[in-house]
Amino acid sequence: NCAVASNNQFEESFLPQEGHSEFKGTHFSFSFDDEAFSADNTKFSVTCYFARQFAALRKKCCPGDIDYIRSLSRCKRWSAQGGKSNVYFAKTMDERFIIKQVTKTELDxxxxxxxxxxxxxxxxxxSRSPTCLAKIMGLYQVNIKGLKGGREVKxxxxxxxxxFFQRTISRVYDLKGSVRSRYNSDTSGHNKVLLDSNLIEAQHTNPIFLGSKAKQRMERAVWNDTSFLASLDVMDYxxxxxxxxxxNELVIGIIDFLRQYTWDKQLETWVKASGILGGSKNEAPTVISPVQYKKRFRKAMSRYFLAVPDDWSSS
Structure with missing residues (x-):
């Protein structure tokens, strides 16, 4: 969990003085050899995108860069439930960070x-304004050249x-505010990722209650972050x-917020909404605009969690 800055130094390290000109040249690249990895002429290069800005963020959110490097130095392959099967995931051995491969579209x-x-x-x-974005702590491109057969890996x-670092989690949900294809029938095993329809089903027997103040803070965080994401044409988070x-706590975070509403998604929305390919026009299309997605998301998150009074009285 991030510490909250008490002065303006943190903000100044992020924000441009004039436009966004200070973001130019903020990517840092370096190359090196590692004989312990390979006796061949294998070359490694790493590009750190927005190195200064991420360093400033980590300064407020992590114990320190040495600890950050130490965490990343020991990772294990991780099969993230609900993620795309062909995407590389890893988790640091101390479970503090998650590493995910991103597509070129997501990177751009x-x-x-x-x-x-x-x-x-x-x-x-x-400003201590509520936010629940799961924070991106770094973005890198790793390039390995000179492998056997002249292969190059990027x-x-x-x-x-x-x-969920240092948490004992008994139930996990991935919620999008839609019930279309949002049910996981395989609930066996530890920490299976359940979906919207699973949560709605559980409301009858095992609902999630929040205190009034906690729910207000959650709704404010969701409101702030969805307003921000919609302004960037981001959806599908x-x-x-x-x-x-x-x-006895609920841990939340908005994830997967790199997908913008591009022209191909606009076309897909129009085709599905028009019913050209068959199906009912009355059903909402699977792909909707960022503003529609934001509104649906907010309503669903408010509906999914039931509020109870913070203070009980006999009067």
Whole structure:
């Protein structure tokens, strides 16, 4: 969990003095050899995108860069439930961070709106305005050349905070505010990721209650972040929810917020809404606009969690 800045130094390290000119040249690249990895002439190169801005964020959200490097130095492959099967996921051995491979489209999307992302976080942390974005702590491109057969490996990787770090989570939900194809019939095993329809089903027997103030704060955070994401034409994000029954707390974070509403998604929305390919026009299309997605998301998150009074009285 991030510490909250008490002065303006954090914000100034993010925000441009004039436009976004200071974001130019903020990517840092370096190359090296590693004989311990390979006796061949294998070359490694790493590009750190927005190095200064991410360093400023980590300064407020992490114990320190040495600890950050130490965490990343020991990782294990991780099969993230609900994620795309062909996408590389890893988790640091201390479980503090999650590493996810991003597509070129996602990378280009983030680079395009990165100044707004850093501004949003800076303003949220300095003003103590509620936010529930799962924070991206670093963005890198790793390139390995000179492998056997002349192969070259290039991967774009995003480092995210693990919002369940040091938590005992008994139930996990990935919520989008829709019930279309949002039911996981396989609920066996530990920490299976359940979906919207699973939560609605559980409301009859095992609902999630929030105190009035906690629900207001959650709704305010969702409102702030969805307003921000819609302004960038971002959609298809989820609210990741973990139930920590040991501490009797709900842990939440908005994830997967790199997908922007491009022209192909606009076309897909129009085709499905028009019924050209068959099906009912009365059903909402699976792909909707960012503004529609925001409104649906807000309503659903408010409806999913039931509020109870913070103070009970006999009167």
């Amino acid at each position: 999307s983030f680079i395009g709106f990165a100044p707004h992302y850093f501004r949003h976080l800076a303003e949220s942390l300095t 991967m774009d990787l995003m480092v995210m905070e693990n919002i 989820s609210l990741l929810v973990g139930v920590d029954e040991r501490k």
